[in-house]
Amino acid sequence: MKREPAKFKVNGGIHPAYNKQLTAEKAIIEMPVPSLLRVSMLQHLGAPAKVEVAKGDTVSRGQLIGEHGGFISVRVHAPTSGTVKAIAEAPTATGGSAIAVDIEPDGEDRWVEDITPHPDWESLEGKKLISLVSDAGIAGMGGAGFPTHVKLSPPPGKVIDTLIINGAECEPYLTADHRLMVERAEDIWNGIRIIRKILGCATVRVAIEDNKPDAIAAMEAVMAEDTGDSAVVILKTEYPQGAEKQQIFAALGKEVPSGGLPMDVGALVENVGTTLAIFEAVVKGLPLTERVTTVTGFPVKAPGNILARLGTSYADLLAFCEGLQGKAAKVVSGGPMMGFAQHSLDATTTKTTSGLLFLRPDQVRTFSSMPCISCGRCVQACPMYLMPAELSQMIEAEDIEAAEELNVLDCIECGCCAFECPAHRPLVQHMKQAKAGIMAKRREEKAKQKS
Amino acid sequence: MVEEQKAETPEPVLNVVSTSPHAHSGASVQRIMLDVVIALMPALAAAVWFFGWDALRLTLSCVIACVAIEALCRKAMGRDLGIGDLSAVVTGILLAFNLPPALPTWMAVVGCVFAVAIAKQLFGGIGYNPFNPALIGRVALLISFPVAMTKWSEWTIPSPIGIDALSTATPLGLAKTNVMSAGTLPYHFDGGTMLQLLMGDQNGCIGEVSALALFIGGAYMLWRKVISWHTPGCYLGTVAAFSCILWIVNPEKNLPPHFHLLAGGLMLGAIFMATDMVTSPVTRKGMMVFGVGCGVLTMVIRRWGGYPEGVSFAILLMNSITPLINRATAPRVFGHQRKNKEKAS
Numbered sequence: 194m195k196r197e198p199a200k201f202k203v204n205g206g207i208h209p210a211y212n213k214q215l216t217a218e219k220a221i222i223e224m225p226v227p228s229l230l231r232v233s234m235l236q237h238l239g240a241p242a243k244v245e246v247a248k249g250d251t252v253s254r255g256q257l258i259g260e261h262g263g264f265i266s267v268r269v270h271a272p273t274s275g276t277v278k279a280i281a282e283a284p285t286a287t288g289g290s291a292i293a294v295d296i297e298p299d300g301e302d303r304w305v306e307d308i309t310p311h312p313d314w315e316s317l318e319g320k321k322l323i324s325l326v327s328d329a330g331i332a333g334m335g336g337a338g339f340p341t342h343v344k345l346s347p348p349p350g351k352v353i354d355t356l357i358i359n360g361a362e363c364e365p366y367l368t369a370d371h372r373l374m375v376e377r378a379e380d381i382w383n384g385i386r387i388i389r390k391i392l393g394c395a396t397v398r399v400a401i402e403d404n405k406p407d408a409i410a411a412m413e414a415v416m417a418e419d420t421g422d423s424a425v426v427i428l429k430t431e432y433p434q435g436a437e438k439q440q441i442f443a444a445l446g447k448e449v450p451s452g453g454l455p456m457d458v459g460a461l462v463e464n465v466g467t468t469l470a471i472f473e474a475v476v477k478g479l480p481l482t483e484r485v486t487t488v489t490g491f492p493v494k495a496p497g498n499i500l501a502r503l504g505t506s507y508a509d510l511l512a513f514c515e516g517l518q519g520k521a522a523k524v525v526s527g528g529p530m531m532g533f534a535q536h537s538l539d540a541t542t543t544k545t546t547s548g549l550l551f552l553r554p555d556q557v558r559t560f561s562s563m564p565c566i567s568c569g570r571c572v573q574a575c576p577m578y579l580m581p582a583e584l585s586q587m588i589e590a591e592d593i594e595a596a597e598e599l600n601v602l603d604c605i606e607c608g609c610c611a612f613e614c615p616a617h618r619p620l621v622q623h624m625k626q627a628k629a630g631i632m633a634k635r636r637e638e639k640a641k642q643k644s
Numbered sequence: 645m646v647e648e649q650k651a652e653t654p655e656p657v658l659n660v661v662s663t664s665p666h667a668h669s670g671a672s673v674q675r676i677m678l679d680v681v682i683a684l685m686p687a688l689a690a691a692v693w694f695f696g697w698d699a700l701r702l703t704l705s706c707v708i709a710c711v712a713i714e715a716l717c718r719k720a721m722g723r724d725l726g727i728g729d730l731s732a733v734v735t736g737i738l739l740a741f742n743l744p745p746a747l748p749t750w751m752a753v754v755g756c757v758f759a760v761a762i763a764k765q766l767f768g769g770i771g772y773n774p775f776n777p778a779l780i781g782r783v784a785l786l787i788s789f790p791v792a793m794t795k796w797s798e799w800t801i802p803s804p805i806g807i808d809a810l811s812t813a814t815p816l817g818l819a820k821t822n823v824m825s826a827g828t829l830p831y832h833f834d835g836g837t838m839l840q841l842l843m844g845d846q847n848g849c850i851g852e853v854s855a856l857a858l859f860i861g862g863a864y865m866l867w868r869k870v871i872s873w874h875t876p877g878c879y880l881g882t883v884a885a886f887s888c889i890l891w892i893v894n895p896e897k898n899l900p901p902h903f904h905l906l907a908g909g910l911m912l913g914a915i916f917m918a919t920d921m922v923t924s925p926v927t928r929k930g931m932m933v934f935g936v937g938c939g940v941l942t943m944v945i946r947r948w949g950g951y952p953e954g955v956s957f958a959i960l961l962m963n964s965i966t967p968l969i970n971r972a973t974a975p976r977v978f979g980h981q982r983k984n985k986e987k988a989s
């Protein structure tokens with residue numbers, strides 16, 4: 194059997210209402226290209242891509258329209274063929290803004306000509322494979338959007354011996370990764386083999402929560418033939434088991450040191466969506482131009498797992514899902530625990546848009562500034578073993594130094610603390626605020642030292 | 645085609661934009677306090693059963709007084725009334741439970757002023773009070789009206805010589821004076837006595853007598869996850885272990901562990917007072933330290949102190965070091981080494 198139960202588990206964590214039943218059984222469906230695609234140059238973590246086209250240009254699907262804007266950056270490609278209508282600053286789903294290229298599709302959806310598939314990838318060198326990933330514009334599709342080619346090139350001296358494929362999808366409601374594992378297990382497995390070759394690591398663990406037995410079975414089936422050290426690790430369903438550090442601990446029993454990276458314990462974590470994108474990029478030679486987004490929530494008439502072109506507006510996505518059947522009071526880009534609330538449906542999908550969630554008015558709670566009653570629930574829930582209650586009181590008193598002393602920078606903003614807090618304190622908001630304050634202070638000090 | 649569908653779609657009302665998370669457990673302070681009130685109901689029923697009208701009189705007047713004082717204080721400070729969280733109701737019931745049945749109503753109301761106005765609102769209201777308000781109320785009354793606060797009703801004590809006698813002392817008080825004057829214990833301990841104490845047929849404050857009723861309330865709070873076993877478990881366990889050792893060393897002068905557990909205010913204290921969230925530690929380890937500390941202090945006062953009962957003082961003393969306990973038991977942050985390990989390596 195290619196499966197093993199997780200031997201470890203971090204303390205803390207929560208059991209929210211998952212509501213995955215809304216879309217867990219719904220096969221992925223492809224959405225027709227909408228009437229306009231607004232393709233952001235910042236779909237990843239790092240420097241925005243540099244625009245490579247001008248207004249009025251005709252582009253083909255897969256054509257490069259944004260070149261690396263720095264070392265930590267990701268390329269952007271045209272998601273369909275058409276005409277560049279505008280190039281302008283546009284708000285992003287995460288609350289910032291970035292240059293975006295508006296493409297009016299011509300309806301032909303014609304691919305660029307110079308597509309080179311590599312069915313013979315096994316004979317290619319690791320370096321070449323990484324450059325194929327880099328050329329295809331792949332960023333971590335689990336949420337953070339870190340450039341994949343950078344992640345796959347550890348600095349010399351760092352040995353990565355274990356590859357963990359994150360199929361936990363621990364955020365409530367989201368089922369995009371779940372469906373990918375059920376429907377495209379074979380391709381994901383080939384993606385895994387490509388990463389394995391790049392890293393030269395033998396051990397592979399595919400981490401899946403036990404609420405997805407069909408995904409576990411599908412992955413296990415495609416891995417059956419593998420002669421190497423590979424297995425599906427079955428995680429207990431609990432949020433946030435998909436968080437990188439928590440997942441590494443669950444799969445390997447190793448703690449990533451504070452401020453460190455998974456490679457410090459010899460591990461690397463890739464999301465299943467990213468792994469599939471790597472397969473598409475290498476074997477088929479296709480750049481990343483689409484992704485699966487779970488459009489869900491009780492007010493949505495026909496929730497589903499939608500394969501949409503990057504740059505599709507949230508309004509178009511909702512319309513494709515037949516709109517709303519009741520009132521929605523909150524719209525979240527991503528999952529309910531870590532996603533971003535939206536002011537409007539104008540934002541467009543990116544490489545990291547895992548979900549679009551609509552919440553009913555009665556599901557929406559507002560935070561209050563009630564005092565902490567020291568119940569300790571946040572302390573017990575925190576998967577980083579922090580003391581959110583104390584931290585938040587310090588931050589409220591504007592004592593950022595004390596919060597830094599108590600390791601607020603280790604907070605992963607998972608939201609477990611705020612989920613449990615009976616006083617409805619805005620704990621995550623406090624943590625974010627303190628982290629931003631500390632980072633700003635550090636940048637200032639650095640700048641001072643330089644001058 | 646997409647355009648067409650869009651026209652039919654009712655626009656979502658995007659009126660709430662806040663930081664993540666966008667999901668919540670549904671827990672609220674009000675619900676927690678309501679659960680505590682529910683958990684106190686069996687003990688209230690027992691109080692009414694054993695003390696009749698007096699139990700109702702004290703409980704009702706304390707609840708009304710506490711809520712009114714809370715509202716008045718908040719109003720005077722220009723804040724919203726804040727009585728919706730039910731915490732004043734809990735304080736009122738707990739204070740009443742710590743009073744002897746014959747206490748005049750006006751004295752009980754004085755206790756409420758101490759509890760809510762001084763011990764709670766003066767410090768900033770719920771969440772900011774370092775000491776358990778109900779216990780402050782009780783101790784203030786004990787100091788202000790020592791006679792009225794130790795005036796108990798009549799109780800049939802199980803006597804060691806086989807003739808039951810009437811007493812107006814609490815079981816623990818009687819033991820203390822007897823050990824001090826005669827050097828021996830006034831009881832014999834058989835199943836009947838234990839049952840009597842368990843059910844609540846004993847002298848004491850109105851809410852503390854029935855260990856069984858308090859236990860049922862505790863079980864309810866455990867089930868509702870309002871409290872965890874750590875504080876009461878360690879508190880009761882420490883008292884049991886401590887008294888067991890004393891008893892084995894000298895059974896003539898020391899009460900047996902089951903007597904310590906069932907008599908006096910221990911159950912009420914361990915289940916409802918030591919578990920008060922605001923004034924007890926937030927970490928699991930801290931809760932255990934807190935419970936053990938309460939247990940040791942309670943036994944030291946009961947055995948060697950001037951008062952026959954030590955639960956209130958023990959908990960208040962531990963309240964005062966809660967911030968220290970929190971600091972000392974802060975968990976090791978994920979990905980950090982323990983301090984001493986860091987030095988070693």
Ligand code: SF4
Binds near residue numbers: 607610
């Ligand atoms: S958001 Fe931060 S403080 Fe809160 S539970 Fe998660 S890691 Fe802990």
Ligand code: SF4
Binds near residue numbers: 564565568569581618
């Ligand atoms: S969960 Fe909320 S009320 Fe409870 S200790 Fe944490 S911050 Fe305080």
